[in-house]
Structures are given as C-alpha cells and as structure tokens.
C-alpha cells in the first residue's frame with residue numbers, strides 16, 4: 001500500500017485519484033484527419049460540462065473533446081472539492097475594481113453555480129460523495145477578525161438575505177474544538193465533493209449525451225483557417241467550426257493565437273491529507289456539522305473532512321514558475337508548512353500522521369477575476385482566471401459556453417465576465433514572473449502584519465518553556 005502511495009505521488013496524482021483506484025482512460029485520438037462542429041480542448045469541469053450541455057441542446061452537433069492527459073488530471077481531479085461561492089480573489093477586490101452592481105451579479109452567479117452542481121449530482125445520481133455541509137471562513141487574530149466582520153457586512157449586502165451568519169468565539173467553540181479560531185462567517189448553502197469521482201462522473205454524462213472524448217491526446221498547435229480552426233495533435237489534424245479552450249492553467253502554453261499568452265499564468269497550490277481519525281479524535285474535535293473551512297488569510301488555508309474520515313488541508317504558500325514550464329507538482333517546504341499549520345490548528349491531533357501530499361495548478365490573471373473571451377471572429381472561446389475557486393464556477397461556465405456556441409442570448413451569456421476587458425498579463429516571461437511575484441509578496445506582507453500577535457504569543461510560550 002505504502003509503495004502504491006509513493007508511486008502515485010511520483011506520478012503527480014492527487015489523493016483523490018489514488019483513492020479512486022484503477023482507471024482505464026479512453027483511447028488517444030487515432031492518426032488521421034477529422035472534421036467536427038465543435039472541438040473542446042481540456043477535459044476538466046469546464047470542458048466536460050460544455051460538451052454535455054452542447055450535446056443536450058443540439059443533439060445533431062458533432063462534439064469532440066481532447067485532453068493531453070487522463071480526464072481530470074488538471075485541477076478538476078485534484079482540488080479541495082469545495083462547492084463554494086467565492087468569486088475571484090475576494091469580494092473587496094471585486095467591488096473595488098468592478099463596483100457593487102457587478103459584484104452583486106457575480107455573487108448571484110456563484111450561488112447559481114453551487115446550486116447547479118448540487119442539482120446535477122442529485123438529479124443524475126452522481127457518485128461524487130457530495131455533502132451539502134456549509135462552509136466557515138475563520139479568523140485567528142484580532143486584525144483578521146476585524147476584516148472578517150467587514151467582509152461579512154459586505155457579503156450580506158451582495159447576496160440574498162440569509163446567505164451568511166457571523167459566529168463570535170462563543171458560537172465557534174460550541175461547534176469546533178480549534179482554540180486558535182476566534183470568529184467565523186458561516187455560509188450554509190455550500191458543499192463538498194470528491195473532485196476525482198465527480199469529474200469522472202461528468203465524463204460519463206458527456207459521453208451519454210453523445211460527445212466523443214479522447215484522452216492522452218495533447219494539442220500541439222492551433223491555427224485559424226477560413227472555415228474555422230485547424231488543430232493538430234502529434235499524429236492527427238482536426239478541423240472544427242468552433243473551438244473551446246478549456247485548458248485552464250495551461251492556456252498560456254498553447255501554440256496558437258498570440259492573445260492566449262496574455263490571458264493568465266499558472267499558480268500552484270498544495271494539499272495534504274491526514275491518516276483517518278478515530279472516533280475518540282472526532283469526538284474531541286466536535287466537528288459535527290462537517291462544514292468545510294477556509295481561513296481569512298490572503299494566502300488562504302482550506303480544510304475539510306473526507307468521506308473516508310480524514311482531514312485534508314491545502315493552501316498557505318503558493319508556487320509559480322518562470323516561462324512555460326508546468327512542473328511544480330511537488331513542494332516539500334509548502335507541504336511542511338501545511339503539516340505545521342494542521343498541528344497548530346488542531347492541538348488534539350498533533351500526533352497524527354500526514355498521509356498523502358500533492359499539488360496542482362490554478363489559472364490566475366492580473367485582475368483576479370475570471371474571464372471568458374473570444375478570439376477574433378468568435379470561432380475560438382477560452383476560459384481562464386478561475387483562481388482556486390472554480391469547482392462550481394467552471395461547471396456553470398461550461399453551461400454558459402454552450403449558450404455562447406449556440407448563439408443563445410441568455411442570462412448566463414450576458415454575464416459581464418464574457419468578453420470583459422481583462423488586464424493582460426505582461427508580455428515576456430520576466431515581466432509576468434515579476435508581476436506574479438510582486439502580487440504574492442504583497443499578500444504575504446498583509447498576512448505577516450495581521451499575524452504579528454500570533455508570533456509574539458508563540459515567542460512568549462517558547463520563553464515560558466525555557467524559564468520553566
């Protein structure tokens with residue numbers, strides 16, 4: 001068993017993919033020349049949802065999906081599984097850049113997105129281990145609590161009534177034994193799922209609707225031609241009337257129209273999972289509502305219970321690469337930070353072994369808001385910038401993309417992230433790398449400042465130990 005864990009970690013699989021067990025991918029696109037109405041590149045939540053919805057709307061349309069790896073090898077098969085409503089980076093940044101009306105519209109879209117996922121799981125009976133648990137956003141320090149209260153007021157003004165509650169320390173203590181947590185925003189209408197089981201269930205739905213999916217078929221070039229778009233893999237050519245690029249964090253690496261290089265960059269986030277907890281340990285924690293939890297840091301930690309009785313925690317420090325490399329799957333320093341944070345947050349679990357560690361890439365752009373855009377004459381549609389909050393968003397985006405392809409003027413296709421004027425990522429590798437590094441340094445600086453009391457307290461504890 002232990003050697004299988006190491007083998008899967010070396011192959012850059014997530015815990016969820018490991019737990020899923022044997023998986024037989026579809027055949028790669030055979031050598032040849034093909035014509036299709038719609039080609040979708042990337043088979044995560046965005047691509048698979050768009051494929052299914054398109055086929056349901058237009059059964060006669062030929063829809064082909066290509067993925068460079070197994071479906072769900074990207075963020076969709078390795079995320080935290082939070083079916084959540086956070087849009088972009090933070091509500092404050094969305095309001096600052098786009099104003100209250102658009103932030104309100106975005107919040108409505110996200111609530112719809114969470115409901116879309118939940119309804120899909122329930123109606124189609126998907127084996128996604130879905131639980132509608134609710135979610136907490138927690139503060140550890142006085143400064144974080146002050147900001148949390150402001151965020152709560154802002155969110156209450158953006159979302160429908162009853163969407164959020166505020167818990168002070170007494171309320172928190174009744175629901176969770178985590179002494180470092182001083183306050184929380186509770187959001188009941190959110191859930192958790194097993195991301196890998198879910199993405200593989202989406203594959204089945206897309207195939208049932210009639211989409212043709214090929215795995216391990218990397219697209220190597222994209223070229224606009226008179227009748228649409230011509231796409232190449234290592235051994236095949238596909239001509240499509242419409243092309244959907246659902247390649248998320250890989251979008252800048254695609255060889256095709258220049259615009260693709262300036263939409264986003266990959267940012268890496270990491271996750272760990274503990275050994276299963278015993279009944280006694282669960283009782284000591286009192287985490288009875290099974291809610292998912294994020295903290296109110298800039299470089300946020302996210303944690304939740306798995307169906308099989310473990311705790312998984314991710315986030316904290318992030319990673320990014322110079323140039324087009326997409327190979328930061330492992331980061332032992334971040335994994336160690338996560339392990340330390342886990343033990344600090346749950347002192348009753350300080351002995352617990354951390355079981356499995358992995359990483360994955362999210363798509364970040366420079367104004368920290370998702371974007372769905374066209375290239376040129378609207379034959380190519382891309383989706384990017386979902387940051388670490390794309391489980392619900394990308395699935396509703398898939399539905400939206402189906403409307404765009406069919407030329408339907410709907411509430412979804414009118415959502416303002418479609419064809420918005422996103423700030424382009426600076427050209428060249430140095431400027432974009434420096435830009436991401438600068439933004440990250442600012443975020444780290446805010447966390448450092450807001451957590452100064454924690455450092456003072458920990459120094460005093462250490463001194464106390466020495467004096468004693």
Ligand SMILES: Cc1cc2nc3c(=O)[nH]c(=O)nc-3n(C[C@H](O)[C@H](O)[C@H](O)COP(=O)(O)OP(=O)(O)OC[C@H]3O[C@@H](n4cnc5c(N)ncnc54)[C@H](O)[C@@H]3O)c2cc1C
Nearest residue numbers: 042044045046068074075076079080082219248360390391
């Ligand atoms: C560790 C981690 C934790 C996260 N936790 C959460 C969370 O709890 N809640 C939340 O809301 N969001 C979370 N996210 C973000 C969320 O997972 C993503 O926003 C979402 O899954 C993106 O889906 P997607 O279909 O757009 O892209 P992806 O799932 O990344 O799919 C892109 C696909 O494109 C394929 N591809 C790339 N290049 C090519 C090519 N040249 N040819 C063919 N195919 C190609 C890739 O193989 C990949 O399968 C997390 C992300 C990570 C990495």
